[in-house]
Amino acid sequence: MAQTPRNPTRPVQIGSLTVGAGNPIAIQSMCATKTADVGTTVAQIEHLLQAGADIIRLAVDTKADALALAEIRQRTKANLSCDLQENYRLAADIAPVVDKIRYNPGHLFHHERTMPWQDKVKFLVDVAGENNCAIRVGVNCGSIDPAQREKYPKEDRINPMLDSALEHCELLDKLGFTRYVVSLKNSDPAAVVEANRAFAARRPDVPLHLGVTEAGMPPEGVLKTQRAFEQLISAGIGDTIRVSLTVPAFEKEQEILAGRKILNDIAAGRFVGMQTEGSQGLDIISCPSCSRVENSAFVDLAVKVREATRYAASHAISIAVMGCRVNGPGETDMVDLGLWCGPKYVNLKRGEVTLGSFTYEEILPRLKQELDTLIAERNA
């Protein structure tokens, strides 16, 4: 990427590498194994390293995960990033053994609700600072800070994300902590481009982690991501990337290989994604899965949904398939038909309305029924 002009971001050290400040764009992936299963998770980390991963993320939701992470640290030299969701206090357990902590501003509200979010961020900053850790402020379209959401009309996909990211940067700066990167993710590549452009215009100094969240299955998921990355990276925006793909746990190297190919294509001027149209037809969104997946049948289900709905390819309808309750309920609110998977049942939604819970065997015919109704209503 040497010949592509890059934004003048500041350097942020993450383990053995530095992102920003013109350094090569780092490629990330995330483990989809159960973090507490140390042997399998270490095997996945090594698999991703062999594929060329620069940073590997894991999810930690419990004390047991945090304990496992300490053991994982002993067994790998990978640059490790840890994903925190609601339980921000787990940062104290994990910061000593990872290189970066990712928190989501929209998830800081679930625990200790009376405590101001600013105090929670201060806690994270103190812990990161004491343990030589970087931070990612990871803003996601499906879990926006409710206070930011309320400021704008429901259809505004950009400003709530942007304001949330900017106010967290402002607080981190005020606290004297500058070792952070930011991400603004959406499942629509056009929204990713718009949000990241707007952020980079306001904060060209802050390194950006780029990603199209829930891009779905390859090859469609790769193309969606490529469309966004081409527009951003060729404009000098982006210091680290993740291609989020719905693939089985031990095929996660596809995320790294796709990321490398996209960067090579952009460097060579091959703009493949921009030549493909944005989705005017059926759009299947599916999460990349991670350790939080509640039933391993999830990836299979996503593939079956794609096959079973091909007949509706020409209809401008969005369907989301999500792997767990952490992001499933919120992110399915924004699509026409949403499925989020529990251990035994799949929850089916139409927009924000829940239609019911169905077994993994029952869900496909029920989804098709709902899809047919939606098509008939729109045709009428």
Ligand code: SF4
């Ligand atoms: S929806 Fe759940 S399983 Fe899927 S990537 Fe997000 S946290 Fe992981």
